[in-house]
Amino acid sequence: MDSEVSDFDQPMGIESSLEGENGENAPVYCICRKPDINCFMIGCDNCNEWFHGDCINVTEKMAKAIREWYCEKCRRKDDSLEIKYRPKKTREKETEQERLEKQRGTPDFKTDRRRGSRIKRSARMCGECEPCRRTEDCAQCDFCKDMKKFGGPNKIRQKCRLRQCEVRARKMLRVRDEEFSMMKEQDSLQRDGQLSDDYDEQEMELYHQYRAAGYDDHNMPWLSDEEDGPFLDPVLRKRAVKVKHVKRREKKSEKKKEEYKSRRHKQKQKHRDRVKHSERGEGRDSVGLRQCLGPSCVEAARPNSKYCSEDCGMKLAANRIYEILPQRIQQWQQSPCIAEEQGKKLLERIRREQQSARMRLTEMERRFHELESIIIKAKQQVVQQDEEVNEGDSDDTDLQIFCVSCSHPINPKVALRHMERCYAKYESQTSFGSMYPTRIEGATRLFCDVYNPQSKTYCKRLQVLCPEHSRDPKVPADEVCGCPLVRDVFEPTGEFCRVSKRKCNKHYCWEKLRRAEVDLERVRVWYKLDELFEQERNVRTAMTNRAGLLALMLHQTIQHDPLTTDLRSSKDR
DNA sequence: ACTAACGATTAT
């Protein structure tokens, strides 16, 4: 939601008084053009202006139900803009507006796709500053490193420092002072670098680490590049990490000392830091141009690159592959691959399951046809006029039944009929759709698949029991019920119920239910098959990738102890 | 005053 209670809404605490400096050049808002922000405000999703709830008669409570809000001016200018409300789940009572929306049809069926095109605004996001506009996490700040996606423990759970709003995020969450200068520098480095796109921040960071660890590319040209991480000797790599940690600690103690000094002094220090960083990071490159690392190339490298051209980079990469790959392939073939064995076993199992699923499918198709022929046969029966079925009817009359859908008391005689209709009534009020039509080859009559242009979805109920898109056909007066009669619940007698279909309360809609039973099972089998196919595909991809170029280049199997080639101990198997 | 941690809420 784009409306919000501003963080100044609460009584001034320590924190907000600290942040008060943000309001120094207080901007004005709303139709009243006053700088007041100590009350509930709502932002226009078109012009981004903020409005006081009181000035435009929108309460905080109303705003809770609003998903997109547009000010009057914008709405007057552009007719297509209308305030959108969120569909309510277990929220408080429906608002008047919401109900209107509902009556107009299925209100929210994935029609709202404005995310991404617009920056969201909230209590902690002004939506306008650079950090708010940023969409990528920097992957290097402490918050990023904490994130699961960057392999962190997810303990801090704050968003990337570079994405903390300049205006509204808490100060302590924004970019830290001592890191700020470095990041800024990197930013500008990237901006005027010719190959700026090839260097993202992560790579820059790696680059810095690498420099910090004291390697010199010229001694080890093979190990000089960004993507070389995995090739580093583990010992060397460890040392690199250590160096980095030391640096961290130094930084910390430096900061502690500084806390005793004046603020002014601190800023001076910051400046010095910046100079220091730039010297270390870039100084040499900008003065003496480096030579391109391309094989036998004598050109100068392009700024921010190690090569004079893409071509040289590619050549070097190709050479690298020629050099390393044959050795890797040999290594690969030397040791048995357990994952490969397991994969094969898994594939076998999957295939067996596929086999049985297919058999089950044929069986279900057979039953499908069988049922259809039974139904055809049943229709040929003649209604038996005289025998008005009244077994047990008399003593049922004082029994009371309540409909499971509407909870009204109903006559047991018509209970089935009523409940079926009642259920259909409610069921047809909801939609059950998917974006895609069903495409199953060789399958007849499974899903309803009626297209709903409003929600752009296809109905995914079973066709035979979709009350929304198919009415039960009107029963002609002379039609027979025709339900196959059974003995002991399951054993068919070969006879059919010969009561008039309109009058038979016992077997109401029996064809529909029997068809649904079969179809449901067919759907299940199809799902199972689908799942198995996917599994098979996954296993296959894994197996192909395992000995693929990339994997061979990136990983290798090290046999730490030649005596135990196969690390599986006997008890494992 | 500050940070790490974490439950809770919201978005996807």
Next chain:
DNA sequence: ATAATCGTTAGT
């Protein structure tokens, strides 16, 4: 169901 990220709090 999971990811993102907010507000709160205990600990330093």
